[in-house]
Amino acid sequence: MPELQRLQAGHASAVLAFELANRTYFAAAVSDRGDDFFDQFADRHNALLAEQEADTCAFYVLVAEDGSVLGRFNLVNIEDRTAELGYRVAQHVAGRGVATATVRNLCQLAATWHGLRTLRAATARENAASQKVLTKAGFVPVGPADPADVGGKPGTWYQRHIQPRPAN
Numbered sequence: 547m548p549e550l551q552r553l554q555a556g557h558a559s560a561v562l563a564f565e566l567a568n569r570t571y572f573a574a575a576v577s578d579r580g581d582d583f584f585d586q587f588a589d590r591h592n593a594l595l596a597e598q599e600a601d602t603c604a605f606y607v608l609v610a611e612d613g614s615v616l617g618r619f620n621l622v623n624i625e626d627r628t629a630e631l632g633y634r635v636a637q638h639v640a641g642r643g644v645a646t647a648t649v650r651n652l653c654q655l656a657a658t659w660h661g662l663r664t665l666r667a668a669t670a671r672e673n674a675a676s677q678k679v680l681t682k683a684g685f686v687p688v689g690p691a692d693p694a695d696v697g698g699k700p701g702t703w704y705q706r707h708i709q710p711r712p713a714n
Contacts, residue, residue: 547611548608548609548610548611548616548644548648549608549609550606550607550608550609550619550648550651550652550655551606551607551608551609552598552604552605552606553594553595553598553605553606553607554595555591555592555595557591557607557609557615558587558588558591560607560609560613560614560615561591561607561615561618562584562587562591563614563615564607564614564615564616564617564618564636565579565583565584565587566584567636568634568636568637569584571636571637571640572634575670575673575676576670576696576699577699601624602622602623602624602625603620603621603622603623603624603629604620604621604624604629604656604659604660605618605619605620605621606618606619606620606621606652606655607619608635608644608648615636616635616636616639616644617633617634617635617636617639617644617645617648618632618633618634619631619632619633619648619649619652620632620633621652621656621660621662621665624660624662627661627662627663627664628662628663628664628665628666629656629660629662629664629665629666630665630666630667630668631649631652631656631665631666631667632667633645633648633649633652633667633679635648640675641675645676645679646678646679646682646683649679649680649683650683650684653665653683653684653706653708654708654710654711656708657708657709657710657711658710658711662708663707663708663709664705664706664707664708665685665705665706665708666688666703666704666705667680667685667703667704667705668694668695668696668701668702668703668704669694669696669701669702669704670696670699670700670701671699671700671701671702672699673696673701677702677704680704680706681704683706684706685704685705685706686704686705686706687702687703687704688702688703688704688705
């Protein structure tokens with residue numbers, strides 16, 4: 547069973563393999579990250595870990611039993627109990643509920659571990675799959691007054707208010 551893990555230095559090679567294997571798939575939904583992203587991946591990975599250490603962001607990877615990465619799930623711009631959620635899943639698991647289940651799980655982690663109360667997420671207007679994930683995970687569109695730019699494509703912001711589950 548896949549496990550959501552906080553990003554660590556040891557994940558670097560598996561995350562790079564995930565990004566390379568899915569590069570064309572991801573570029574269909576958002577602008578390609580470019581060769582520099584891959585050429586300087588180690589530096590970028592270390593920078594993410596530094597941001598995470600500073601508590602301005604929290605990065606997670608969904609790891610399969612074989613150690614491969616199935617998805618990335620990020621909480622960025624953490625401030626005033628609010629953060630922006632971003633995610634991407636591997637093409638071979640897309641459409642199987644993996645993203646929805648993991649976003650739901652991350653919402654609880656965001657409330658419980660990070661003390662967040664509001665999550666925002668942007669999706670490109672033509673990305674029906676991402677819109678479906680967010681809606682199933684309890685997010686609602688927040689309207690055109692605050693249009694989103696998703697990798698150079700017009701998008702919509704979604705929002706969800708969260709709270710920790712009560713102890714049993």
